[in-house]
Amino acid sequence: MNAFIDFIMGPMVWIAFLIFILGLILKLVMIIKDVNARESYVYSYLTWKHSLRSIFAWLIPFFPQSTKQSPIFYSISYIFHLLLFIVPIFLMSHIVLVNEAFQVSWMALDDGVADILTLVVIFALVFFAIRRMMVPEVKYLTSFTDYILILIVALPFITGFLAYHQFFLYRWMVIAHVISGEMMLILIPFSRFSHMIVAPLTRAYIGSEFGNVRHAKDW
């Protein structure tokens, strides 16, 4: 059992990060190769200017019409996506671990603040889940996997929160936290979480089709 725990806490962390990063890079390379081989017409639309214009326009809160029409969802979604990166990267306990391994460190969030932000992430995920059940047009599209995706993101935050507060089974909570975090990282390139890199590409395409050929805005 201890060997298993050592593996989870040690090499598996590296493996998870490698799969996450290399998986995304591989995915990107495969998409580009596939475009070259099968859909090179895409390049007759694509321009850097219109691609970046569209991506940036959609990063500005409440700039696109769609975001103005669903302000609550977008507000929560913006905050959620930001915190998804900010909380784990600037968490003191994570920085300590990185420091032990690489002797590098950076500014950390105050633990109390991180604690609240973790709750915000969990709240956002609960909101997404409830929205899936309550809003008819979302419910219509929702399948079981959509809840699984929510759960996969929620687990590292929930277990992290519980582990930090040491409410119960501290040791097991830490293990669950590490496993669920690794699982999330590993799944990113192979699931719809890959929108992390695919969405900028689809945006670039539609931004270019609209901007370059249609001479219209796409936001």
Place this chain on the structure above:
Amino acid sequence: MSEDIKIKDKSPVVKEKNTDEAVESGLAKLTPERIKNTINQVLQDETGPRFKAYVETCMHCGLCAEACLYFLSNDRDPSYSPAGKVKQTIWGMLEKKGEVSIDFLRRAVHIAQTECNVCKRCAMYCPFGIDVAYLMLLVRRICHKLEITPLYIQDTVNSHSATMNQMWVKEDEWIDTLQWQEEDAREEFEDLRIPLDKTGADVMYSVIAPEPKFQAGLLYQAATIMHAAGIDWTMPSSPGWDNSNMAMFTGDNEISGRIARAFYETAARLKVKRIVMGECGHAFRSTYDVGNRWIGWAMPPFEVVHALEFYHELLTEGRITIAEKFKKTVTLHDPCNVSRGRGLHDMAREVTNMVCESFVDMTPNREHNFCCGAGGGVINCGPPYKGERMINNRAKADQLRATGAEVLIAPCHNCHSGLEDIVEHYDLNMEVKFLGDIIFETMEKKIYKPGEPGELK
């Protein structure tokens, strides 16, 4: 059987949908083998990473729903939302690996051909920019290959295939109509010509087949405007004069390509400098962005100028002048294929303000305007679907009503016809006009003498 029930059970609304004899007789001939092979052939061989990205990254967030005229017109029924339509078509096909039932296909062809105008408004509401119109066109492609395309629109494609125009207009009828309009116009304007097959003219003027078929007055108006402006223009007498392209909307890409090729080859034969087209949106989409690509041109081999742009040019250069501005209050409908499709919305407003005294905008407008509900081949599916089209256009009617305008300008044939239906069905008490109608009504119809350059002011 169990499959059919399962699909129905998943959908909260099972309304009896219209169908027609072409769809039904096509469905009756299908075998499970053919369905499976056709779907998989199209989805595997005719798509690529773009399709993959669209189906694999959609997070099912439902934000596209807000964009869709059909969703809004049907009390926010989720089965009319863009992603909802993808769920009932593409997702189902992928999930079952092409082994879908006849009922599934009956629903799929209905959705793709009559419940989506491929207007691309939803692409502007998806945070990832997923283009549901592209996916619906793929469904149409599958339905075309399965030969279950609705009757009326298939007939226009058959006409394209046989005559290179949409409405079975025979060559002699075409020439005769032009000469008839020329003759009539010459009673009013001395020396007016509709020059046929003139080589090396500045402008080839092209129209869609409904103009000679039943709106010949529009040819008269266009000739008058050309005449007054002193344009060196011509119209082709041979097939290739029709710029419309219904095959583009049934997934019959091969015929769509033939149409575009005949069109450009006609312009090449006449050695014209550029092509000006009448007030049609889908024809612009075909010649500016779709047909040209099918035959290997990223951008059209000729400069293609939509009527809106051309009017703008004539008015700003002073080639035509307005005698007295149009008095009634007008509003303007931005056709998807020239606003969201070519960014001509601001120009359209400038032209409208140059010829009309009182203009009120509708909301939403420009790129965000609601589709007319007729475009993308929907109106071309014909009478069997008109009743539901009117229900599906309710939000459009509300948008029009809110303007309080007396006249509705629709610079696109499809929009014009669809909006006339809406105005009648919803008692909107509006007159639907082309921009050319108003320009013709208000311009100074000076007499141009051959040999004189167009008088520039």
